[in-house]
Amino acid sequence: MQLSGGNQQKIVLAKWIIKGAKLLLLDEPSRGLDIGAKADLYRLVEQLAADGAAVIVASSELDELYAACxxxxxxxxxxxxxxxxxxxxxxxxxxxxxxxxxxxxx
Known part of the structure; x- marks a missing residue:
């Protein structure tokens, strides 16, 4: 079974969340994602930061930076x-x- 890009991204983030990561570096995290998956990703980043994690997002997309940072x-x-x-x-x-x-x- 093939997972969509958005679901693959969610699984990668979930692995680090489960491990209790307090610092996440996301490099171009929404590349290849559809609009819905991007919105889910931004909500997750916001929740992680609210829960005390430091999240660094490196992106060439200014809209992404406005949504996530x-x-x-x-x-x-x-x-x-x-x-x-x-x-x-x-x-x-x-x-x-x-x-x-x-x-x-x-």
């Missing part, structure tokens, strides 16, 4: 150049700093 960090050549609160910063501002490599910290 309470802080957005931009790195350029291995250095943190910007930090934003997605609740108070529009996507155009973040894209500008990302594309131009400009430093900014809230």
């Amino acid at each position: 309470d802080t957005i960090w931009i790195f350029h050549e291995g250095r943190n150049i910007a930090r934003f609160d997605p609740a108070t910063t529009d996507q155009d501002t973040i894209l500008k700093h990302q594309l131009l490599g400009e430093q900014h910290h809230d």
Whole structure:
């Protein structure tokens, strides 16, 4: 039996949750997922954080970062150049700093 991409992602996360992981690094976690599976993933990330886990999401999709993160960090050549609160910063501002490599910290 083949599992969908969303179900595969859920199983991988469930394994770490069962083991009691307090730090999760999710690299492009929604790649290949449908809209419903993405929403499930974001709810799970939110619940994990609410339960005290530290969750780091690395993504090239700005919409994903807005859905899953309470802080957005931009790195350029291995250095943190910007930090934003997605609740108070529009996507155009973040894209500008990302594309131009400009430093900014809230």
